[in-house]
Amino acid sequence: MIRELKIENFRAFRELHLTGLGRVNLLVGENNSGKTSVLEAIAFLASGGDPTALYTSLSRRGEQAIVEGPARESGDDAVDVRHLFFGRRIGDDTALRIHALDASGATVDFHLSTPRVPDDGLPDWRDAIAQRPRRRAGRIVSRVIEIDRSDRVPRYLRIGSPGTEAIDVALLPNGGLTSDNATLTGFDLEKPVAFVTTSGIGDDELAGFYEKIVVTSEEQNVVAALKEVESSIARIATRAVDPFDHRGFVVGLEGASEPVPLGSLGDGVHRMLAIALSLVTARGGYLLVDEIDTGLHHTVMRKMWKLVYETAKRLDVSVFATTHSYDCVHALAAITRPDVRTAGDVSLIRVERGKAEGIPFSEEEISRLDEWQIEAR
Amino acid sequence: MGLRDNLLLVEGKDDQRIVPQLVESAGVPWGPRGDEIVRIHETDGYEKLAGQFKSQLKNAGLLRIGVVVDANTDPASRGRSLAATVAAECALPQTPPPEGVVVPVTRSSKRLGVWMMPNNASRGMMETFLNALRPAANASLLAHVESAVDVARQTHGAAFSAYHRDKAIIHTWLAWQDPPGRQLHDAIKQAMLNASHPYAAPFIAWFKALYELP
Numbered sequence: 342m343i344r345e346l347k348i349e350n351f352r353a354f355r356e357l358h359l360t361g362l363g364r365v366n367l368l369v370g371e372n373n374s375g376k377t378s379v380l381e382a383i384a385f386l387a388s389g390g391d392p393t394a395l396y397t398s399l400s401r402r403g404e405q406a407i408v409e410g411p412a413r414e415s416g417d418d419a420v421d422v423r424h425l426f427f428g429r430r431i432g433d434d435t436a437l438r439i440h441a442l443d444a445s446g447a448t449v450d451f452h453l454s455t456p457r458v459p460d461d462g463l464p465d466w467r468d469a470i471a472q473r474p475r476r477r478a479g480r481i482v483s484r485v486i487e488i489d490r491s492d493r494v495p496r497y498l499r500i501g502s503p504g505t506e507a508i509d510v511a512l513l514p515n516g517g518l519t520s521d522n523a524t525l526t527g528f529d530l531e532k533p534v535a536f537v538t539t540s541g542i543g544d545d546e547l548a549g550f551y552e553k554i555v556v557t558s559e560e561q562n563v564v565a566a567l568k569e570v571e572s573s574i575a576r577i578a579t580r581a582v583d584p585f586d587h588r589g590f591v592v593g594l595e596g597a598s599e600p601v602p603l604g605s606l607g608d609g610v611h612r613m614l615a616i617a618l619s620l621v622t623a624r625g626g627y628l629l630v631d632e633i634d635t636g637l638h639h640t641v642m643r644k645m646w647k648l649v650y651e652t653a654k655r656l657d658v659s660v661f662a663t664t665h666s667y668d669c670v671h672a673l674a675a676i677t678r679p680d681v682r683t684a685g686d687v688s689l690i691r692v693e694r695g696k697a698e699g700i701p702f703s704e705e706e707i708s709r710l711d712e713w714q715i716e717a718r
Numbered sequence: 719m720g721l722r723d724n725l726l727l728v729e730g731k732d733d734q735r736i737v738p739q740l741v742e743s744a745g746v747p748w749g750p751r752g753d754e755i756v757r758i759h760e761t762d763g764y765e766k767l768a769g770q771f772k773s774q775l776k777n778a779g780l781l782r783i784g785v786v787v788d789a790n791t792d793p794a795s796r797g798r799s800l801a802a803t804v805a806a807e808c809a810l811p812q813t814p815p816p817e818g819v820v821v822p823v824t825r826s827s828k829r830l831g832v833w834m835m836p837n838n839a840s841r842g843m844m845e846t847f848l849n850a851l852r853p854a855a856n857a858s859l860l861a862h863v864e865s866a867v868d869v870a871r872q873t874h875g876a877a878f879s880a881y882h883r884d885k886a887i888i889h890t891w892l893a894w895q896d897p898p899g900r901q902l903h904d905a906i907k908q909a910m911l912n913a914s915h916p917y918a919a920p921f922i923a924w925f926k927a928l929y930e931l932p
Contacts, residue, residue: 691776691778696825698825700776702773702776705769706773706776709770709773713759713770713773713774713777714757714759714777714779715773715774715776715777715779716777716778716779716780717776717777717778718778
């Protein structure tokens with residue numbers, strides 16, 4: 342479980358230091374304060390330095406790069422890695438760093454830099470790295486490097502972690518990282534990560550999650566979670582929704598003879614299903630939820646936190662979520678203990694634009710937000 | 719401005735009623751209910767006040783936070799305790815100046831103020847401060863109240879502790895006014911206690927400086 346997180350030169354943060362983190366962490370702050378970037382940093386940490394995680398987070402935000410040169414013929418997509426770096430600048434001395442400290446004192450530390458492809462050593466370097474996929478520290482290094490004829494400096498992405506050999510990933514001359522190169526490294530995820538964005542998770546993907554837990558003890562827990570939002574739900578099932586075998590959900594309601602599509606029950610049920618299923622999927626790893634309150638009525642917020650907390654404890658999941666909602670923040674008191682003044686299981690952190698230190702609230706403080714009329718956001 | 723921006727923490731319910739009356743009687747309009755210039759939280763004692771003080775510094779909805787505490791028997795130790803409470807956010811002077819403390823908290827762009835009753839230096843409490851606002855005209859009555867309180871305790875077994883002598887004095891004195899037995903805030907309102915007394919001026923000046931009132 343991460344207790345402390347330090348981010349340098351990553352996206353909106355020249356520097357950000359978060360302390361007092363726990364099992365369930367809620368991030369608040371103004372728009373553009375960087376809450377979502379914190380979730381991305383954790384996703385990257387949890388991936389064990391997998392460039393696919395970087396590709397995914399850039400792609401999720403629509404930060405594409407134009408694919409140029411021979412790579413274009415491959416039909417591959419690319420993302421622009423410059424967006425990962427503070428000020429969107431990459432250069433010889435630019436490196437970003439994500440560093441976490443867990444409860445046992447162990448650290449995870451990743452550095453990302455974009456060194457220049459050496460002028461003179463280029464053919465050899467290209468031979469060594471570009472033409473022969475090979476294993477380094479048990480990982481395959483990407484193979485395609487495009488050399489630009491213009492004055493742009495060709496660079497590659499170096500992912501390093503102290504004590505292990507760096508992984509180098511080829512970039513397009515414009516800083517583009519192709520999905521092909523991002524996935525060539527052949528990582529096995531070190532810890533499972535479920536990322537629930539503001540738009541949620543598509544039914545097809547959710548159905549895949551659900552089919553893995555049908556007829557396990559977790560199925561009951563997921564249905565129980567849905568009943569918190571819509572008490573008439575008796576059971577749910579997946580089924581094909583189109584000729585292309587995309588999956589969706591149907592719901593059996595108490596006393597009704599015909600199932601109804603999940604979509605007819607409203608956003609709250611869908612959000613709760615995404616959260617509950619993602620928790621199970623993230624067993625032993627991380628659940629990251631952007632704007633966790635989306636679609637949920639304020640009266641369900643306390644129940645939602647109880648579900649998240651209890652499931653996260655049972656399945657050993659670390660949860661990081663963001664919100665703008667007053668009710669969502671104040672409902673967090675449903676899972677806090679008023680006597681915990683230092684780092685506990687539950688934390689609330691305000692991230693402020695341009696400030697290097699996040700502002701942590703203890704469980705005691707979260708419990709008293711109402712009484713003391715404290716605006717945490 | 720007002721409820722959203724300004725907060726004052728006080729130790730007890732009496733203080734919560736006394737401070738607005740004191741300020742208003744000194745000529746600073748407190749504002750109508752729901753639109754007061756400052757929101758006051760009473761914390762039921764110093765320990766809880768210190769706990770909430772620290773947390774309120776993180777309140778994104780506040781610009782100015784003040785505390786009014788009793789110096790009690792050891793003003794220096796109270797000053798050190800408050801300084802330690804907020805040390806992570808800002809540096810309070812170890813010994814408060816006679817005009818009270820107003821300091822900026824640069825990290826959160828807030829102003830923070832501390833007033834230690836009665837006058838940032840002496841031992842005592844809110845009632846010590848209020849005793850000084852009694853009219854001096856009838857000096858023999860003031861002297862008689864003090865001696866009556868002392869005799870009651872020393873000779874007749876009155877139960878109050880020596881530490882609460884100033885409380886006993888002001889309530890005894892109020893018992894002998896016309897009408898007898900006004901509550902403290904009411905006594906200020908009725909001008910039995912004079913909010914415009916020179917002794918109160920530094921407190922009012924501190925209050926206006928902290929909350930940036932005209």
